[in-house]
Amino acid sequence: MERNPVYLSEKKKLQFLEEYEDPLGCLAAILESSFDGIFITDGEANTIWCNHSYEVVSGLKMEEVVGENMSELVEQGAISRSGTLMAIGSQTSVTIDQHFRTGKQAIVTSTPIFDENKKIIMVVTNVRDVSEIYQLKEKLVQNEELTKRYQAEIELIRSQLEGDHDFIAEDDVTLEILRMAQRVAQMDTVVILFGETGVGKERFANYIHHNSQRKTNAFIKVNCGAIAESLVESELFGYEPGSFTGAQAKGKRGLFEVADQGTIFLDEVGDLPLTAQVKLLRVLQEGEVTRIGASQAIPVDVRILAATNRDLQQLVDEGKFRADLLYRLNVFPITLPPLRERPRDIPALTQNMLSHLNRKYNQNKKMTQLAMASLIEYEWPGNVRELRNVIERAFILSDGENIDAVAVGLQKNTENMTDASGQLNLKGLLEEIEAKYIRQAYVEHGGVRKAARSLGMDPATYIRKRKKYTQDKMVQK
C-alpha cells in the first residue's frame, strides 16, 4: 500500500507545541502506547528511536539499535530485510513482509518524511505483528485439507457400499475390452487409459482396482490437471517439516504414501508439470518416493493407473511430456471408444441408470421404445456422462411411469420429432432411425447384399433407401 509523501507543516508543529506543556514527552507517550511497533531512523537510515512494541516483536532492545544503521542490522541478521532502506531508495512509502529472530512475522510499512526542500529527514516504520494471523491461516489450510480428505474417504466408502463400481457393458467392443481388463487387473501392470471425455475412464480404472487383489485397500484418484502446479509435488509426494513457507509444521504424507498397498489413479496425466514427471518416473522405476526436503526415500507399494484424453506423443514432441515417462506408462494401453461407436451399450447403461434413480426416489419409471430409439440414435459428444445427464433430466421431466422421447428431448432429434406446433413427428423419427441402421449395416457388413440381408430387406429396397437417405444427408457415403 503506497502513501502520499509526508510533510510536516509549521502550522501543525506549532499547534502541537502550544497545546501541551511537555509536547515532546507527550509525543513519546503516544508512540510508546501504540500496539504496533514503531521504529524511527534519520534520513540516512541511522536508528533514532523505537517503542516497546517493536522491542517485543523484534527481540531487539532500544539500546542495541540506537545509532546503528539499518544496513548493519540486516547484515548482522537482526532483521531479514529493511523497509527503511527501500523507502529511502525509492523515495516513497514501502510495505513488506518481515521475519524476526523471535520467529515472529510482521507486515512493515516504512514511510519517508520530507522537509520543505524535499529531502528525507526521517523514516517512520510501522510494524504490525501478524504471526497469529499466519498461524490461524495455516490451521485453516490444514483443516480444509482434512475436510477434503474426509470427503474423499466418505465418497469412497459410499461408492463401495452402493457397489457403484460396476462397469456396464453390452456391446461386443466393450465386452472385449472388459475381458482384457479382467486379465490385467490381476497383475500389478501399469495401465493407461485413453479416450474422449466422459467415456468412462475413471469408472474403468475403478473397475480394474475392484477386480484386483488390492480391492480392499485404498483407491486414490488424483486429477493431475486440477491441482495448482505449485502444489502437485507436495500433494503427490509429501514434504518434510518446515521444507517451505506455508508448509504444515508436522510435514505431510503424499498421496502415493496414502495409496500404499492400494491403487493410485492419475487422471489427466498429460497435465503433470515436468518436475513432477521426473519424480513419477522414479516411483515407477524404483518403487519409492522422496518427500520434498527429505534426504531418504520411502518405499511404496502402489499400483499405478493413468488416463488422459490428450495425445501424449504430441505432448512429447512439444517437449511438454517426458518420452521416458510415456514409455513407462504405455505398458498396457487401453482405448475406450466413444459411446457412438458402441451403441449396444446405450440400452444397458440407460437401464442401469434408471434402476438407480428408481431405487433412490422409490419410483418405477421406464423408457418408451421411441425414447430409447432416440437415445441410440444420438451421437453423444459428451459420451456416458452426457447420457447420465440426459436420463436424469428426463426422469425429472416425465410425468407418470413412462419416459417418452419428448422428455428425453435430445436437441438433434427434436427437430425431426416434433412439427411446427410441437406435435410428435413419428415419420421423421422413424426415418432417422432407419437411416442409422442402413448406415450401420453397411459399416458392419461391408457390402450391400449382406447389409440388406441383416436388415431383412431385399437388396433393391436397401439400395433405394440408402440412396434416399444419402441425398437427405442422413447416411454418409
Ligand SMILES: Nc1ncnc2c1ncn2[C@@H]1O[C@H](COP(=O)(O)OP(=O)(O)OP(=O)(O)O)[C@@H](O)[C@H]1O
Ligand atoms: N460403463 C459404465 N457403466 C456405468 N457408468 C459409467 C460407465 N462409463 C461411464 N459411466 C459414468 O459416466 C460418467 C463419466 O464417466 P467417467 O468420469 O469415468 O469418464 P472419464 O472418461 O473419466 O471422463 P473425463 O475424461 O472427463 O475425466 C460417470 O458418472 C460414470 O460413473
